[in-house]
Amino acid sequence: xxxxxxxxxxxxxxxxxxxxxxxxxxxxxxxxxxxxxxxxxxxxxxxxxxxxxxxxxxxxxxxxxxxxxxxxxxxxxxxxxxxxxxxxxxxxxxxxxxxxxxxxxxxxxxxxxxxxxxxxxxxxxxxxxxxxxxxxxxxxxxxxxxxxxxxxxxxxxxxxxxxxxxxxxxxxxxxxxxxxxxxxxxxxxxxxxxxxxxxxx
Numbered sequence: 001x002x003x004x005x006x007x008x009x010x011x012x013x014x015x016x017x018x019x020x021x022x023x024x025x026x027x028x029x030x031x032x033x034x035x036x037x038x039x040x041x042x043x044x045x046x047x048x049x050x051x052x053x054x055x056x057x058x059x060x061x062x063x064x065x066x067x068x069x070x071x072x073x074x075x076x077x078x079x080x081x082x083x084x085x086x087x088x089x090x091x092x093x094x095x096x097x098x099x100x101x102x103x104x105x106x107x108x109x110x111x112x113x114x115x116x117x118x119x120x121x122x123x124x125x126x127x128x129x130x131x132x133x134x135x136x137x138x139x140x141x142x143x144x145x146x147x148x149x150x151x152x153x154x155x156x157x158x159x160x161x162x163x164x165x166x167x168x169x170x171x172x173x174x175x176x177x178x179x180x181x182x183x184x185x186x187x188x189x190x191x192x193x194x195x196x197x198x199x200x201x
Contacts, residue, residue: 020063023140023170031168039166070127071138076142093105148184
């Protein structure tokens with residue numbers, strides 16, 4: 001069991017190390033070799049490895065910044081808090097959760113945090129090329145585990161299709177993705193089919 005766990009950890013580190021070369025490649029940045037599909041990618045990982053993935057993301061984004069890459073790294077949990085703040089709904093949401101519980105909070109936020117609204121909010125942070133120098137090259141979405149189930153991976157990606165166009169987008173997904181179905185946390189059965197590319201097999 002310990003040996004299996006060590007092998008899984010080693011493979012995760014190997015996969016994490018493959019991310020930066022992949023997202024800096026010309027094929028990725030120019031959506032080449034996708035057969036006319038949109039450049040949306042999923043990097044799935046065991047949910048118990050959340051801290052490892054988070055640390056690697058911080059390290060990688062620092063390196064990408066130093067290399068002069070123009071990208072957006074968006075923490076989805078922070079994004080929904082910012083969206084609620086912009087509509088002056090945060091304190092009200094806390095009050096609902098405290099007084100009436102999680103289910104009531106989830107129902108109260110269905111409208112304000114509907115997937116299309118979240119997608120529009122994310123798109124508002126993207127530079128689509130008013131100046132080639134400032135154009136956003138790619139988007140990294142993470143923090144989904146903290147924002148679930150308010151934000152669902154398949155729903156958000158579907159909503160983002162029409163909003164971010166040809167900007168390559170990667171969703172870091174705590175769960176399993178087999179190329180067609182997203183399984184949150186690797187434990188929750190889901191019929192949420194979604195067509196995206198696995199960033200690293």
